[in-house]
Amino acid sequence: MTRPLGQTQTDVTILGYGAMELRGAPRGPEIADEDAGRLLNAVLDGGISLIDTSPDYGRSEELIGRYVGHRRAEFFLASKCGCLLEVPADAPPPYPHDYSPGNVRAVVERSLRRLGTDHLDLVQVHMSPSRATLEENHTVQTLQALRNEGKVRFIGMSGILPDLPDHLAMNVFDAFQIPYSAVQRDHENLITEAAEAGAGTLIRGGAARGAASEEKNWRTGPLTQKPGLGQRNWESSGIEEVLADAGMSTMEFVLRFTLSLPALSTTIVGTANPAHLAANIAIAEKGPLPADLYEEAKKRLPQ
Ligand SMILES: NC(=O)c1ccc[n+]([C@@H]2O[C@H](COP(=O)([O-])OP(=O)(O)OC[C@H]3O[C@@H](n4cnc5c(N)ncnc54)[C@H](OP(=O)(O)O)[C@@H]3O)[C@@H](O)[C@H]2O)c1
Numbered sequence: 520m521t522r523p524l525g526q527t528q529t530d531v532t533i534l535g536y537g538a539m540e541l542r543g544a545p546r547g548p549e550i551a552d553e554d555a556g557r558l559l560n561a562v563l564d565g566g567i568s569l570i571d572t573s574p575d576y577g578r579s580e581e582l583i584g585r586y587v588g589h590r591r592a593e594f595f596l597a598s599k600c601g602c603l604l605e606v607p608a609d610a611p612p613p614y615p616h617d618y619s620p621g622n623v624r625a626v627v628e629r630s631l632r633r634l635g636t637d638h639l640d641l642v643q644v645h646m647s648p649s650r651a652t653l654e655e656n657h658t659v660q661t662l663q664a665l666r667n668e669g670k671v672r673f674i675g676m677s678g679i680l681p682d683l684p685d686h687l688a689m690n691v692f693d694a695f696q697i698p699y700s701a702v703q704r705d706h707e708n709l710i711t712e713a714a715e716a717g718a719g720t721l722i723r724g725g726a727a728r729g730a731a732s733e734e735k736n737w738r739t740g741p742l743t744q745k746p747g748l749g750q751r752n753w754e755s756s757g758i759e760e761v762l763a764d765a766g767m768s769t770m771e772f773v774l775r776f777t778l779s780l781p782a783l784s785t786t787i788v789g790t791a792n793p794a795h796l797a798a799n800i801a802i803a804e805k806g807p808l809p810a811d812l813y814e815e816a817k818k819r820l821p822q
Pocket residue numbers: 536537538539540571572645646677696723724725726727728729730732734735742770787788789790791792795796798799
């Protein structure tokens with residue numbers, strides 16, 4: 520199942536792949552190179568047509584280049600910019616970023632080398648800098664120059680509140696990467712605004728990090744600026760009784776709730792687990808939730 524990515528003239532699968540889980544130790548779980556390679560090929564074999572990565576995700580870009588570089592024509596490749604060439608080894612996230620022309624250009628050019636490609640389909644400004652920071656650093660002009668040189672096809676923003684409304688008003692981004700799920704609906708109206716303005720939308724956190732799944736049961740939390748809020752809203756909503764009546768698993772519900780958002784182009788779900796990948800592909804094939812369940816869920820899970 521595909522949808523247009525805004526006005527890029529490209530259709531992308533509603534389920535994309537977020538390659539952060541391939542970052543490896545010390546910032547993520549260990550993953551052997553061959554396992555990462557098998558997973559990436561399973562992503563493409565499963566019909567997924569969009570992969571999202573970042574220079575900040577450890578070995579992710581390098582593994583994509585090594586294991587699916589030869590299949591480059593099969594997928595829309597999105598990475599980020601503003602990250603540093605050297606991520607501090609001992610610092611916890613959020614890592615420092617530098618949006619100046621020299622750093623943005625150097626990091627995009629290194630991404631191309633790591634990914635074994637001559638162009639990124641989409642480069643997204645990482646970590647939602649303010650409009651003032653973007654303007655002081657001439658970041659958009661640098662990205663436009665890279666686009667004119669053929670090194671990137673489209674320019675995007677990984678944006679969140681409070682800066683996202685300013686990013687939308689700049690009217691220069693082809694696509695936005697925005698967090699959203701049934702338990703984190705705070706950006707819902709802004710995602711719709713972005714789509715209505717003609718931009719593509721890459722939803723991250725669309726599986727709520729698996730937190731609501733029976734298997735994980737909130738051992739990992741969704742990205743949220745208010746710790747615990749997603750879990751509290753979920754527990755007080757009574758949604759699990761509705762799902763029990765409908766015979767639907769929580770994981771299926773969470774992913775299909777995200778896919779039900781009309782303004783979504785794709786959701787870039789991350790996983791290092793081949794069984795989870797297969798399950799997510801099977802869920803995405805079912806598409807959005809039945810209309811009555813979607814309406815009931817929207818009433819119960821606060822925005
Ligand atoms: N722009 C940014 O600042 C930014 C920040 C964060 C993420 N991202 C991008 O967005 C992507 C996704 O973000 P995210 O990791 O925050 O959210 P997510 O896709 O909602 O959650 C991914 C997590 O959910 C688990 N999961 C996936 N499918 C599952 C299933 N069927 N059952 C149980 N657990 C499942 C995965 O663990 P398992 O490995 O155990 O399956 C993984 O830890 C990242 O890979 C990255 O590309 C961007």
